[in-house]
Amino acid sequence: MTQLSTPWDQQAFPVHPAVSFEFFPPSTPQLQKKLWQALERLAPMAPRFVSVTYGAGGSTRERTHETVVAIERQLGMRPAAHLTCVGASKTEVETVAQRYWQAGIRHVVALRGDPPEGAGRFTTHPGGYSCAADLVAGLKRVADFEISVAAHPEVHPDARSPQADLENLKRKQDAGAARGITQFFFDVQVFLRFRDAAVKAGVSMPLVPGILPVTNFQQVQKFSARCGASVPASLARQFEGLDDDPETRTLVAAHAAGEQCRLLQAEGVHEFHFYTLNRAELTRAICHLLGIRAAAIHNAKATRAGDNPAGN
Numbered sequence: 001m002t003q004l005s006t007p008w009d010q011q012a013f014p015v016h017p018a019v020s021f022e023f024f025p026p027s028t029p030q031l032q033k034k035l036w037q038a039l040e041r042l043a044p045m046a047p048r049f050v051s052v053t054y055g056a057g058g059s060t061r062e063r064t065h066e067t068v069v070a071i072e073r074q075l076g077m078r079p080a081a082h083l084t085c086v087g088a089s090k091t092e093v094e095t096v097a098q099r100y101w102q103a104g105i106r107h108v109v110a111l112r113g114d115p116p117e118g119a120g121r122f123t124t125h126p127g128g129y130s131c132a133a134d135l136v137a138g139l140k141r142v143a144d145f146e147i148s149v150a151a152h153p154e155v156h157p158d159a160r161s162p163q164a165d166l167e168n169l170k171r172k173q174d175a176g177a178a179r180g181i182t183q184f185f186f187d188v189q190v191f192l193r194f195r196d197a198a199v200k201a202g203v204s205m206p207l208v209p210g211i212l213p214v215t216n217f218q219q220v221q222k223f224s225a226r227c228g229a230s231v232p233a234s235l236a237r238q239f240e241g242l243d244d245d246p247e248t249r250t251l252v253a254a255h256a257a258g259e260q261c262r263l264l265q266a267e268g269v270h271e272f273h274f275y276t277l278n279r280a281e282l283t284r285a286i287c288h289l290l291g292i293r294a295a296a297i298h299n300a301k302a303t304r305a306g307d308n309p310a311g312n
């Protein structure tokens, strides 16, 4: 009898992928505790970096800074600080960047940013940066940061055309960006088409898919409408009737995002960025499905550090 390989056959993907995790800065002591629990639960997945968002309109400047620095000092993980152009002059943005560099933070996710909800369209602050490409160039003048930028597989809503949006991504690369992290998407084909088009437009930096595990489908529909991400009917069907059934929803969500990553792996994608929404469980389950093993990583680290786990 022919042996059929299962979809989750680890033989097909012998090397486990690199992962990074995104969090938002907490606004209360309770949320702070939750964030810390999530970070500790995800740390054994050995993320390449963990990033902390910058609230719409620059509203979390201090909290983002505190969280980023605490992640570095207390957990020893590599943090990346999100920084936007909104509501600040170039000098103010550069002061924030200098503080990061002085605190030992070397990775920035440089974004144009969105205005606070209900504040209408993005407007450039007098004396501020008008787009992410200029911010990348400004940050590089401050110090030699590693810089990640946003990429938009379904075209940014303000873009003049898909081609103009790709040219903008290339400008961010030319200004010094090291990778693009994509806005979330659900249809794998959307990412693959985007990746091909980006290469044609001269983008050679890695494009890392942003994966949003669905904890709340209605909320995801709202997020998607705002950022121009499409929600396939097949995904909607999977979450149909689960609004009041969080346990089943979690299992379905792990399967849906795991399958999305597996299909991307089959197309040569070996790095994923997870929008965790400060929750660990789904992201941890998906990492496990992708072959990442906390214990194996710990052992490898201990061996590298010269420990002798066998006690010989």
Ligand SMILES: Cc1cc2nc3c(=O)[nH]c(=O)nc-3n(C[C@H](O)[C@H](O)[C@H](O)COP(=O)(O)OP(=O)(O)OC[C@H]3O[C@@H](n4cnc5c(N)ncnc54)[C@H](O)[C@@H]3O)c2cc1C
Pocket: 052, 053, 054, 055, 056, 057, 058, 082, 083, 084, 109, 110, 111, 112, 113, 114, 130, 131, 132, 133, 149, 150, 151, 156, 157, 158, 159, 160, 164, 165, 168, 181, 182, 183, 184, 210
């Ligand atoms: C991974 C990731 C993390 C994010 N984190 C945050 C966060 O922490 N805080 C936050 O507020 N938002 C965040 N966002 C959202 C982001 O700020 C918005 O998507 C924002 O609207 C665009 O940001 P950008 O950096 O892509 O902008 P840009 O690259 O500046 O592009 C914005 C628009 O302007 C157009 N454009 C830019 N320059 C030119 C030009 N010279 N000529 C013509 N068109 C041009 C682009 O095509 C695009 O339509 C994040 C998004 C992603 C994908």
